[in-house]
Amino acid sequence: MTESVHSEAQAPAKTDVFGFLARFAPLIFLIVLMTGFAIGEPRFLTPLNLFNILRQVSIYGLLAVGMTFVILTAGIDLSIGSLVAFAGLVAAAVSKGGVSNRFTVGAGQEAASYGWYLAALAAIGVGLAGGFLQGFAITRLKVPPFVVTLGGMSAFRGGALLFAAGGPISGFEPNFVWMGQGRVLGEVPVPVVIFVAFAVLAHVVLRYTRYGRQIYAVGGNPEAARLSGLNVRAVITSVYVIMGFFAGLGAFVLAARLNSAEAVAGTGYELTVIASVVIGGTSLFGGVGTIFGTVIGTILIGVLLNGLVLMNVSAYVQQIIIGIIIVLAVAFDTFAKSRRRVG
Amino acid sequence: MKPLLRMSLISKRFPGVQALDDASLEVLPGEIHALLGENGAGKSTLIKILSGAQQPDSGTIEFGGQSVTFVSPHDAQRRGIVTIYQEFTLTPNMTIAENVFIGREPGLGVFVDWRKMASETRAITKRLGLELQPMSIVRGLSVAEQQMVEIARALSMKSRLIVMDEPTSALSSAEVEKLFRIIRELKAHGLSIIFVTHRLEEVMQICDRYTVLRDGRLVGSGAIANTTIDGIIRLMVGRQVNALFAHREKTPAGxxxxxxxxxxxxxxxxxxxxxxxxxxxxxxxxxxxxxxxxxxxxxxxxxxxxxxxxxxxxxxxxxxxxxxxxxxxxxxxxxxxIGLVPEDRKQQALFLALAVRVNLSMASHQRIMRWGVFMDETAERAMVEEFRKRLNIRMASPEQLIASLSGGNQQKVTLARWLALRxxxxxxxxxxxxxxxxxxxxxxxxxxxxxxxxxxxxxxxxxxxxxxxxxxxxxxxxxxxxxxxxxxxxxxxxxxxxxxxxxxxxx
CATH class of the missing domain: 3.40.50.300 (P-loop containing nucleotide triphosphate hydrolases)
Structure with missing residues (x-):
């Protein structure tokens, strides 16, 4: 009896030290990295440069927030890059005043525009619909998420190519473009404001609502969740809808920032986004992870890529580095999981 | 007659349980031997030790007059002891012949001699009086036929002792008759069979001798001819009812x-x-x-x-x-x-990566919500505290991961999850x-x-x-x-x- 009480008292302390390290490892890594860059390049730590990095990562960040919901349920979404391209083109066409005059070029189109808010709604609508279709296929047709979203990756890209019919859609009304290129409060880029606002909202949902609880439960042990009376299928479908929402929103902001939408936009985003989420401590096995971690993971990858660009490292090498990071992050997660099981 | 198998004073301890406590088992050549006992009496552990899947803490095994130790199932099979478990170990997408010779395929180097494999399989199935095509796929076979494939595999290994764990539990009565005919056939060829079952009628029907285990010990052994079903049940049960079990006043039901x-x-x-x-x-x-x-x-x-x-x-x-x-x-x-506390706590009830508090409230979120959306964590902590006191759940903090609690306390949290739902x-x-x-x-x-x-x-x-x-x-x-x-x-x-x-x- 004494022995069991003793071991029970010790176990949480051990778990907590390890849990603390696991949770703050990305943040520590980020600080080390930023310190290194700051020493090497004095202009690195200026507010302007930091906001530039943040602006660069804000679209990845929006997608990573959505991806956190998906990965928390032990799912994955490979289709987001294609969905971003498709939704961006639809938003662009709406901004241009409709599908028929989507390729008209230059100024003077403001009269025909349906306005930036309708463009945003259209992009988000496309994202929601794409997410729901995939969630439906996963929960009702019982096809694994990896396969469904691999199919979506191909189908949405095909849809985007069809819709674009060869050319980019460029030149939007100023209000639309401001959503991607504008700044508020002097230096803060609008995309950063959007990213931070939705990250905070997502954090509140996951941490404080019943729905957030259900996501962790379904991801941690779907059978136990079902036997506790949770609607597991609805929860799983919903995370792909949420991912779709963020893909649509990200597509809108991306089109605004580039003042253009094209069918090859978003290529390869899925990998960077999944890497951001995983490096931020969210477990690919489901049930473990935070939005805070995802934000840190996103910034970490942004700073790393920014630094590599400054160091004149080629884009090809950057891809190699992201690939290695994703494998190492999962290896770390597997190790952490085996530690959890021991307790 | 000298016994074929003699397991003496075998002990095996698992964390918290003495599974076997100086248990013994003797099997004669050419006999069908029933190994009996209640759930948890130690039958499975004894079989696993005999088949090399587990090693005893102490005790000796003699087989065919020689002292042996098995460190793996392969060891035991090489000596001629094959175990057929309740869950078959066949590979469903392969042919019968491949399953019979799996890991021991006849042939030259990396190439398999299919013709030889098929003809040897046919020879064995014929000996058993079975109508099975060596090249048909195992997936399409009935449970009884799959069992026959397992037996054919055992015979192809030239075994002298076949252990069958609950072989009749999934069979119809006609299939049981067929199995018994084959078991008698094997016996006539001089093989020994250990027959593990709960069905005492079948024991009376087919077995020659029996061994009864209780609480990991040998409590009785002898010839079937000299006993009755009642006699065996008495041996299986015959324990003092555990004084620790609580008793209560029975109240009239509503x-x-x-x-x-x-x-x-x-x-x-x-x-x-x-x-x-x-x-x-x-x-x-x-x-x-x-x-x-x-x-x-x-x-x-x-x-x-x-x-x-x-x-x-x-x-x-x-x-x-x-x-x-x-x-x-x-x-x-x-x-x-209606609530259900499932049988497998870890797989079906617990969220190991989540806190005790979150695990406890999982079925009763409605009771601790604000504005229909947010969790009221103050109310939730109060609920956890209420059940901690009522159920005497021993934990350091409600924020502790449930994985770090003992099994008993995990089970109390699972019960509390349902009690909270009234x-x-x-x-x-x-x-x-x-x-x-x-x-x-x-x-x-x-x-x-x-x-x-x-x-x-x-x-x-x-x-x-x-x-x-x-x-x-x-x-x-x-x-x-x-x-x-x-x-x-x-x-x-x-x-x-x-x-x-x-x-x-x-x-």
């Missing part, structure tokens, strides 16, 4: 809360047409503890899962408080006030599996308290002393049917065992 009628379900993982539940019907009253006894695979867990909406069923009706209800998911069951009916499946004796008594007292507060408790347990100690009334299940019912005060282990093991016509 109205019927849950009634089930004519529940049928066909089809399990192995066989689409297997009858899992057949015409199952029972009632539970307010404030009553209904014990459900039965062997592993008798349909107890399946019944619980169907009533709780976790598995589908083909036909049948469920009534709560006299009104028929439609239960097609756990959510439906919970809405009608159910009308709570089904508990193996409520004390894998928890220590002190926690066990606490769980029993908790079940009593639940019954006193008016909950109808359905308690499934493989431990007969537990069923006897806690139940007001007991139903027994066998092969998916209710095979008997008895009042708790009239029940004994002997009576329950015969209800669980004997077919209706024999009982």
């Amino acid at each position: 109205d019927v809360v849950l009634a089930v009628e004519g529940l049928n379900r066909r089809g399990n993982a192995q066989d689409q047409n297997a009858s899992v539940l057949a015409d199952v019907g029972f009632e539970v009253h307010r404030g009553e503890i209904l014990g459900v006894a039965g062997l592993v695979g008798a349909g107890r867990t399946e019944m619980a899962r169907v009533v709780f909406g976790a598995d589908p069923f083909d036909s049948g009706r469920v009534f709560v408080d006299g009104r028929q209800v439609r239960i097609r998911s756990p959510q439906d069951a919970i809405r009608h006030g 159910p009308k009916v709570l089904i508990v499946d193996e409520p004390t599996r894998g928890i220590d004796i002190v926690a066990k008594v606490e769980v029993h007292n908790l079940l009593f308290e639940m019954a006193r507060s008016g909950i109808a408790v359905v308690a499934i347990s493989s431990e007969l002393p537990e069923v006897l100690a806690i139940s007001d009334r007991i139903i027994a299940m066998r092969e998916g049917r209710i095979s008997g019912e008895i009042k708790g005060e009239n029940a004994t282990e002997e009576v329950l065992l015969s209800m669980m093991t004997l077919s209706a016509k024999a009982a």
Whole structure:
């Protein structure tokens, strides 16, 4: 009896030290990295440069927030890059005043525009619909998420190519473009404001609502969740809808920032986004992870890529580095999981 | 006659359990030997040691007059001891011949001599009097045919001793007859068989001698001709009822809360047409503890899962408080006030990566919400504190991961999860599996308290002393049917065992 009480008292302390390290490892890594860059390049730590990095990562960040919901349920979404391209083109066409005059070029189109808010709604609508279709296929047709979203990756890209019919859609009304290129409060880029606002909202949902609880439960042990009376299928479908929402929103902001939408936009985003989420401590096995971690993971990858660009490292090498990071992050997660099981 | 196998003074300890305590077993050449005992008596462990899957802490094994030690199943097979487990180890997408010779394919180098493999397989199946095509795929075979493939594999290994673990549990009576014919054939060829079963009629029918284990010890051994079913049951049970089991004042039962009628379900993982539940019907009253006894695979867990909406069923009706209800998911069951504490805590109940607090409140979120959306964590902590005191849950903090609690405390949290919902009916499946004796008594007292507060408790347990100690009334299940019912005060282990093991016509 004494022995069991003793071991029970010790176990949480051990778990907590390890849990603390696991949770703050990305943040520590980020600080080390930023310190290194700051020493090497004095202009690195200026507010302007930091906001530039943040602006660069804000679209990845929006997608990573959505991806956190998906990965928390032990799912994955490979289709987001294609969905971003498709939704961006639809938003662009709406901004241009409709599908028929989507390729008209230059100024003077403001009269025909349906306005930036309708463009945003259209992009988000496309994202929601794409997410729901995939969630439906996963929960009702019982096809694994990896396969469904691999199919979506191909189908949405095909849809985007069809819709674009060869050319980019460029030149939007100023209000639309401001959503991607504008700044508020002097230096803060609008995309950063959007990213931070939705990250905070997502954090509140996951941490404080019943729905957030259900996501962790379904991801941690779907059978136990079902036997506790949770609607597991609805929860799983919903995370792909949420991912779709963020893909649509990200597509809108991306089109605004580039003042253009094209069918090859978003290529390869899925990998960077999944890497951001995983490096931020969210477990690919489901049930473990935070939005805070995802934000840190996103910034970490942004700073790393920014630094590599400054160091004149080629884009090809950057891809190699992201690939290695994703494998190492999962290896770390597997190790952490085996530690959890021991307790 | 010199014994073929002599296992002497074998002991094996697992964390918290002495599985075998100086157990012994002797098998003569050319005999069919029954290895008997209740669930947990140590039969499985003894077989695993014999087959090399586990190593004993102490004791000796002699086989064919030589002292042997097996460090792996391969070791035992090389000596001529083959074990056929309840779950077959066949590879379903391969042919019969490949399965028979798996790992020992005849041929040259990396190339397999298919013709030789097929002809040798045919020779073996012919010897067994079977009509099996060596090149047909195993997946399409019936359970009985797959078993024959296992036996063919054993013969191809030139074995001298075949251990069969519950070989008849999944067979129809015609298939059992066929199996027995083959077992007698093997015996006539000089092989020895160890036959592990709960079906005592079959033991009387086919076995020559028997060995009975109880609590990891040898309690009796002899010739079948010199004993009776009753004699064997007495040996299997004959223990002092554990003094630690709590007793209680039986209170008069109230109205019927849950009634089930004519529940049928066909089809399990192995066989689409297997009858899992057949015409199952029972009632539970307010404030009553209904014990459900039965062997592993008798349909107890399946019944619980169907009533709780976790598995589908083909036909049948469920009534709560006299009104028929439609239960097609756990959510439906919970809405009608039915809860289930499942048998496998880690796989089916716990969220190991989440805190005790979150685990405890998982089924009762409605009670601790604000504005229909947010969790009220203050109310949640109060709820956890209430149950910590009431159930004496030993934990450092409600924020502790549930994985770091002991099994008994994990089980109390699982029970609290359902108590927080104030159910009308709570089904508990193996409520004390894998928890220590002190926690066990606490769980029993908790079940009593639940019954006193008016909950109808359905308690499934493989431990007969537990069923006897806690139940007001007991139903027994066998092969998916209710095979008997008895009042708790009239029940004994002997009576329950015969209800669980004997077919209706024999009982």
